[in-house]
Amino acid sequence: MSKCLGCGALLQDKNENEIGYTLDLSKKLCKRCFEIQNYNIYKKADIDGKKYLREIDKTNDLVLLVTDLFNVHTIKEINISNPVILVFTKRDLLPRGIYENKLLSKITSHLNIVGKIVVSSLNNYQIDDLYNLIMNKKKSNYVYVIGSTSTGKSTLINKFIYNYGSRDNKITTSPNPSTTLDLIESKINDNLILIDTPGVLDEGSILSVASKEELKKIVPKKEIRPVVIQVKNKQTIIIDNLIRIDVKKGILVFYMANTLKINRYYNEKETLKNLKKYHFNNLNNEDIVIKGLGFIKTKNVVDFDIYVNENVKILLEQSII
Helix, strand or coil: CCECCCCCCECECCCCCCCCECCCCCCCCCHHHHHHHHHCCCCCCCCCCHHHHHHHHCCCCEEEEEECCCCHHHHHHCCCCCEEEEEECCHHHCCCCCCHHHHHHHCCCCCEEEEEEECECCCCECHHHHHHHHHHHCCCCEEEEEEECCCCHHHHHHHHHHHHCCCCCCCCCCCCCCCCCCCEEEEEECCEEEEECCCECCCCCHHHCCCHHHHHHHCCCCCCCCEEEEECCCEEEEECCCEEEEEEEEEEEEEECCCCCEEEECCCCCCCCCCEEEEECCECCEEEEECCCEEEEEEEEEEEEEEECCCCCEEEEECCC
C-alpha cells in the first residue's frame, strides 16, 4: 500500500473515520490532506511523535530538532542520543528587538547539540546557512526532522524541497496540531533525504483543548508585539476569555499572538474563577509559560494567581528573553 504524500498515513478506502482514507487509492493525497490543502478544513487526529524517537535513537543519523518561541520548554522532553541541530523557526514572528545569539545561548539542553540556528521558512531567512550546516554535520543522506506539533517542521521541509529539490511532492502544512501522521521521506537531492515525523504532542498544551475558532486566535501569524502591563494595585487580567490572572503588583510582559484580547480590570470580577488555579509569588525575570499559548515575562511580581482549563499546564521557567 502507498502512503499519502501529504501526511504520511497509509492510504485506505475502507473506513472514512480512520486516517489515510481516500475515495480513490490511485490518488496521492488522503481526503483529510486534500481538504486541508484545498479548503482549509481541518480534522483532528492525535498521533504522538514520541514513539518514533525510539526508532530514530537506534540510528546515528543527524536530527533537526525544530522549535519556536512557544515550544522551547518541550526540548527537555526529548530523549535521543543522535547528533542534533537545534533549529529555531519562525524568525518572522519574533519581536524585532530580540538578539538571536543571546536567545540561542539561553536555550540549554541535555542533548548532543552540534549546531544552533534561527531561520524563517516564510522569508527564506538563513535557510542556505541551515542547508550548509546539515551537509557539514550529517552522518548519512538521511536526516530526521522532529519537534513539537505546530513548530513548522513540514513548512521547513517544503522550503528545502522548493530551494534544493524538484519542487514537487509538497507535504501538507497547517497551523493546527498533528498534521503529519507518519514518517514522510522527502528526497531533496542525491545527497540529502529529510524525514518528517509526527509532532511530539505537548501534554497539557492549550492547543489540545481549544476550539477551531480559538486556534485561529492562539496561533500567531504575524510578528509578535509584546504587551507590557504595569500593576501598582491589585488588578484582574483576562486573556480572551481563556485565562484569568489576578496580580497584586509588578510588571508583566505578554509574549503571545496579538489576535488575543488582553483586558485589565481594577474592580473585583468573578469571571473564570471556576478554572484551575495556580499561585506564584515574588517573581523576577522568570517566565510563566502557558503551554501552547505563550509566556509572560515577570519583573518584581507579587501574589500572582492564574486560572486556566484543568487540562492546560503552567510552567515556571528562567527567562529566555
